Amino acid sequence: MQASSPPPWLDRWFANIFDDQESSHLGSGWWSGVASVFLGLLGLGAVVTLYFPEVLSTAELRAKYPMPQLRGLIEAVIGAAFLSGCLSLLLRRRKVLGFTGIALALVAVLLGGGQVPIEGPVEGSLYLGLDWFLLNLFLLAVIFVPLERLFPRVREQGPFRFGWTTDVMHFLVSHVAVQLLTFLTLLPASVLGEHLVHAPLRDAVAAQPVWLQVIEIMLVADLAQYWVHRAFHRVPWLWRFHAVHHSARAMDWLAGSRLHCVDVIVTRALVLLPLFLLGFAQAALYAWLVIIAFHAVFNHVNLRFRFKAVETLLVTPRFHHWHHAITPIDRNFAVHFPWLDRMFGTFHMPDGEWPPEVGIGNHPVPEGFFKQLLYPFRRGR
Ligand SMILES: [Zn+2]
Ligand SMILES: [Zn+2]
Incomplete structure (x- = not known):
């Protein structure tokens, strides 16, 4: 990954975690480690949204959520983060990806996981669409990351290609x-x-x-x-x-x-x-x-x-x-x-x-x- 986006500390942190010298081929524990960190961040973000639904969820969406299924999905994501983190630890000499993913999953579980209760009717006229960001990111990544890995046009271009942190910020803010x-x-x-x-x-x-x-x-x-x-x-x-x-x-x-x-x-x-x-x-x-x-x-x-x-x-x-x-x-x-x-x-x-x-x-x-x-x-x- 090339340095591409401010803030610089974020770039250094990403580079440190994702861009180590070990192989990133299938079976090297890199993909499972990256999946673990990604799912851990998603799960933790979802749990935080459950704590503050009135300011972190989109009004038009929150009214339509099937909550039991959504809670199940959040738990599944946290569970998958934990398991893929363990897999990465087994396969990979450098443990930073696996430990980061497991730590994120652990914090999400300690905060209550998918079962954080929501009390009373959720009302709030001003909100951020963190739920929309997390859901769309999850959906698009689940569809396109494997497809682009299996059938790439530019084979040498991985998910962390030039400018990806800039694009993640655009994706975050627009959602x-x-x-x-x-x-x-x-x-x-x-x-x-x-x-x-x-x-x-x-x-x-x-x-x-x-x-x-x-x-x-x-x-x-x-x-x-x-x-x-x-x-x-x-x-x-x-x-x-x-x-x-x-x-x-x-x-x-x-x-x-x-x-x-x-x-x-x-x-x-x-x-x-x-x-x-x-x-x-x-x-x-x-x-x-x-x-x-x-x-x-x-x-x-x-x-x-x-x-x-x-x-x-x-x-x-x-x-x-x-x-x-x-x-x-x-x-x-x-x-x-x-x-x-x-x-x-x-x-x-x-x-x-x-x-x-x-x-x-x-x-x-x-x-x-x-x-x-x-x-x-x-x-x-
Ligand atoms: Zn144009
Ligand atoms: Zn275009």
Whole structure:
């Protein structure tokens, strides 16, 4: 791992724990050790959330949690952290990974594990989305870490590739600040109100079958997204914000999280605006939110598959990796439908090829979450 992100002590700590001189191959106790630390952190985070649910859990999610199953999941995660820690201790000469994972699991258990009681109704108007962060991180890591390990496009690129701590910080902040981001994202739609669009048209839109609405949402959203995204590339002061996303020098499931909050808020607000004005039903909007959340992550993954059967119809990792190519620039703006780029003359996907290098030439954007937050406002760029 290369030093990449402030604060420096965090980098040193990560480097010390994950980047020892011993082998990291399967059977060396490295993967079990890393899994132990990861699961231990997740379990401990979940237990802390149980202690302060009113300020650490997302209001929209907490109302829907099946608590008995969720408590079972938390206990299973802590148990798995403990077991994989033990496995790492057995396999590996250097014990720091195994002991760290076991220590985290132990603290989680001593604090009450998954059985920490929640008293009374949980109410609180201001909250951080720690639960959303932990759940999404767990889900994405469980799906993509093994897949990227088994079928990598760039074989030598491990999970702790260049810039990963920066991306983890982006992922953390974009999830924990979910309430603020959602509020700002929905602000234009709530200010403009619903009266802009003829009420009978809104009723007709919402009366359609949900699956049809989801397809229509994908079309409207990607059309809006295409032009907003293209503007972020072409307008110099907007590019300063979007350059943060393109500063990633390695593609994987975490790389897509690297986004400046101004980019996130403006893009999402302008994409959601037509959807709200047209009056799509809430069920269809929620279904699309799940699809877009997954598709945006999926487009960045380090998987060698071409998905040839669908690549003319739907955006695949290969299409979006070309968007991140150092050259050519300003191609492949769509998130769902690559044929939008064909329509508007920005399509680039040479048959069977992947971009040799991703990022921005000369790497103008610094590594590190806070440096990237300030980057668009700095003078003398
Ligand atoms: Zn872009
Ligand atoms: Zn991207």
